[in-house]
Amino acid sequence: MAATGFIRAAEWRRRALWGLQGPKWIWTPRATKFTSATGQSTIEKILIANRGEIACRVMRTARKLGVKSVAVYSDADRNAMHVAMADEAHAIGPAPSQQSYLAMEKIMQVAKKSAAQAIHPGYGFLSENTEFAELCSREGIIFIGPPSSAIRDMGIKSTSKAIMSAAGVPVVEGYHGEDQSDGCLKEHARRIGYPVMIKAVRGGGGKGMRIAFSEKEFQEQLESARREAKKSFNDDAVLIEKFVDNPRHVEVQVFGDQHGNAVYLFERDCSVQRRHQKIIEEAPGPGIELEVRRKLGEAAVKAAKAVNYFGAGTVEFIMDSEHNFYFMEMNTRLQVEHPVTEMITGTDLVEWQLRVAAGEKLPLTQEEISLKGHAFEARIYAEDPNNNFMPGAGPLLHVSVPPADNCTRIETGVRQGDEVSIHYDPMIAKLVVWGEDRQAALRKLRYCLQQYNIVGLSTNVDFLLSLSGHPEFEAGNVHTNFIPQHYDELFPPKKAIPKEALCQAAFGLLLREKMATQAFRMQSGDKFSPFASSSGRRINIPYVRNLILRDGENDVNLSIIYNHDGSYHMQIQDQSFHVCGGLSSEGNSDYIRCSVNGNVHKSKLVIVEDAIYLFTLEGSEQIGLPVPKYLSGVSAAGDQGGAVAPMTGTIEKVFVKAGDKVHAGDPLMVMIAMKMEHTIRASKAGIIKKVHFQEGSQANRHAPLVELVDEDSESK
Incomplete structure (x- = not known):
């Protein structure tokens, strides 16, 4: 059957078929077009202003609906999976995201050139950029996301906290004011009481977020949060809030349309994190009673309606041990972990996004949305868990994955032979599984992780296996401090190979x-x-x-x-x-x-x-396999007696100069790599003999950054 606009759309007269094969839905197809809210535009082609697995994810739904997809790519992504998958693709600039995926005008030029009627921003990059949403509106292109006013209100954490408080949504005690002086922030931190969380007001994904456990370390953590916030969001304003010890991170998927309707699709637990970034997610939240689930959902819908929200959104809450919850922030976009919600509700949230953006009403009412089974998502990263989860970059020499079925999804944007770039997030894939209950889903997760084999880069697969097999995780006793609390069990001393x-x-x-x-x-x-x-x-x-x-x-x-x-x-x-x-x-x-x-x-x-x-x-x-001596080279770096670059990256800040005296643990430099800030510290006390890199320069992996000599040897 030929496709005309959005075709073979669901009548949404649906009945769920649940069984051992996982969630399935049956619908009666009909030919239709999706039109904009004004009824004057037809969406037949969309541009995906993103890369990697989310670009591929959006393209799959577009293909299912008979909608053409347009990809954009940087020089580093010329041969990427999302480029090959799209119906057409256009280059937009050099590898750094500021010159490509964050370049609004370049993306808009491609949208016009390709005659795309709508732009899907994915997550990250421009997905929560108010200016980009407004640019789309001015240019007559549908932005597949919420109104720019909602992005603005919820994107600035201080503003969102005030709106939520006024709407009756519980919030964490903190300071969200405009006075950003060091003295003011330090005074409010003292008033709130340590430990406190320092968070970028435009933050997300753990960027620009630091914990200060005492007043002694407040200034250093504040400056670090500001630098990362400026780099990631071009805004170094921060807020201060009380740090809840051992909290759970529970978020609710909400969806609104342009007709005033809003629903929630239950909660996800994203508590197990490293570097304030999620590593494993599940839905629904373990141990959450039906009444708490209902209150969470209703609070999330109340938050969405407070800003006249439409499209996909996630309201994030901190939950304490008594299941009291407090508003943390709202992500005005599709979340990385949205597949677990799809698995337990039998929905396609990207399809919902396209329909709502085109002006249609929500496919289902709150009463028609049901929850079945349990789902997990494990994020597979190119990183070394044994080295403080240090991200890596390089080629994927071998990749084999578990077979996909109704209970298993592999969300990825790379293939064997592709390269994980230093310029972007090091996530390789998302492994998503469904089971009839939590234990069944957990068994499925571990079985699939055992079949996920990658060679070429260090990955967190073995760590995920260890984590998912921990007795406390199996029992559902999860919280944001899970990894530090169980560090010894999760990182046992390395044993000899059997x-x-x-x-x-x-x-x-x-x-x-x-x-x-x-x-x-x-x-x-x-x-x-x-x-x-x-x-x-x-x-x-x-x-x-x-x-x-x-x-x-x-x-x-x-x-x-x-x-x-x-x-x-x-x-x-x-x-x-x-x-x-x-x-x-x-x-x-x-x-x-x-x-x-x-x-x-x-x-x-x-x-x-x-x-x-x-x-x-x-x-x-x-x-x-030992390399023969005649083939092995002598290490160029040698023992520098200082610090070497843990990966390829850009030197953001240099704290020392030749002749300075430092102590073990003192910060020497700040490096930006894989979209993250890494502080390089002195491994021992001594005198700085030479600093090899200036601010703004790029250092390759293992390059000597600083030469450090003992104080005694310097004086001789």
């Missing part, structure tokens, strides 16, 4: 070698060639073979005996292992099924450069 895993890695290498020699024999036709033998008797490969693998910085010697039946005896230190089995390939992955002393193991094997990656149901192991 010898059984080393045997599996060695076995995989031997099978790979065997396959290579068989392929050579097939191609050469010379069955007598010594290179066509995999029996262990080949040139330079004796019957008893020694192999060296690396466990971190330690070499592990394996003595391997080739048996005539194709099995192997392996000796590691004083332990012997009998190993046999086989190797199979599925897609882009090799799987080993082998018996180690009678215990059968199945694992995935990925060999990249000088490392073997072994993925099992228990997690993953990285086993090194």
Whole structure:
């Protein structure tokens, strides 16, 4: 059937079909056009002013509805997934977002050139930018979001708190005034009582947010919050509010239309966070009683109606241990974690956005919205949890994911071979699962995480497995201090790689070698060639073979005996292992099924450069292959006795100069990388000998930033 405008739209005469396959909806299709509120414009093409997984997410719904999609891309994203997925794509500038995805005029030019009737901003970038919403209005292009007045009122935290208080929505005690002097802010912090939260008034996503636990550290945290706020939102104004100890972060999905209707689609719990950013979300909130759920929803709708809101929005609350809740902020856009709400309500919130933006009434009334089952979303990041969740950048050399089905969604904007850029958020994907109850959904989450294998960058997958398997998480006892409180259990001391895993890695290498020699024999036709033998008797490969693998910085010697039946005896230190089995390939992955002393193991094997990656149901192991001395280079950085760049980024602030005396823990520099601020501190006391970078310059990963010498050596 040919598409005319928005076609095959739901009649919204719906009935839910719930079962083991998860939520399904059936509707009666009809051909229709979506028109603007004035009834004079038809939406047949939309521009997505974003990148990555959210751009792909919007395009999928647009494609379902027969609406054409237009992508924009920076130089860094020329070959990105969202560019390939769109019906058409246009370049908008260099990699830095200020010159591309935040360049309003460039995006508007593309909208006009492509004849797009509407713009979907996704989340982040321009999604909560009042000026951009107003620009769309002036240019006669539909902004798929709320009115600019709502963005303005709710985007400034001080204003939103005042509006909510007047509307009868409970708020946290704090200071939201216009006096931004250091003295005034410090005085209000003292009045409120430490600890206090310092938050950018235009903040979001944890940017420009710091906690001051005492007056002694207030000034440093204030300045850090201001710098990050200025960088992220071009506004360094902050507010001060009481920090609630061990709170839960509970948010409510609201939706309004341009006819005065508003509904809530229940709550999500986003309590488990690092760096004030969400890492795992679930819906509905664990342990929340029906009456509290109703009050949360009604308060959220009251908040939306207070600013004449329409479109998708999220009202965020802080909840204490007694389930008292207080308004925190409202995000006037689609949230990253919106899929969990879709999973428990059987809705497509992006489709709702398009329909409401075009002037239609809400598809469902409050009474027609039902909640079924439980859903989790785990954000998979390129980061190193063992190094304070330091984000990373680089190529994704190997990516394999669990299969998608009615209960499993993979939301991503990257593929194997793509690169995670230093210029943008390091999120690789969102893994979303649904189950009939929380325990079923949690089992599904862990099972899918075990199948999410990535090579090339450090990721948080193993950490998510550890987190989701923690007894307190399983019990639903979640709060924003969960990771620090259970740090020892979530970050146990690194243990030596099990010898059984080393045997599996060695076995995989031997099978790979065997396959290579068989392929050579097939191609050469010379069955007598010594290179066509995999029996262990080949040139330079004796019957008893020694192999060296690396466990971190330690070499592990394996003595391997080739048996005539194709099995192997392996000796590691004083332990012997009998190993046999086989190797199979599925897609882009090799799987080993082998018996180690009678215990059968199945694992995935990925060999990249000088490392073997072994993925099992228990997690993953990285086993090194020593590089010969004649191939290894001497470290260029060496021991600088100072600080090196943890990643590629821009030097935002330099606090020291040559000759300064510093103590361990003193701030040396502030680096901006992966959209986040990182303070580089002195690892020991000493004298600054040399500062290698100035403010505004870019430093590559592992580049020496500051040279530091002992005070005694400087005086000699």
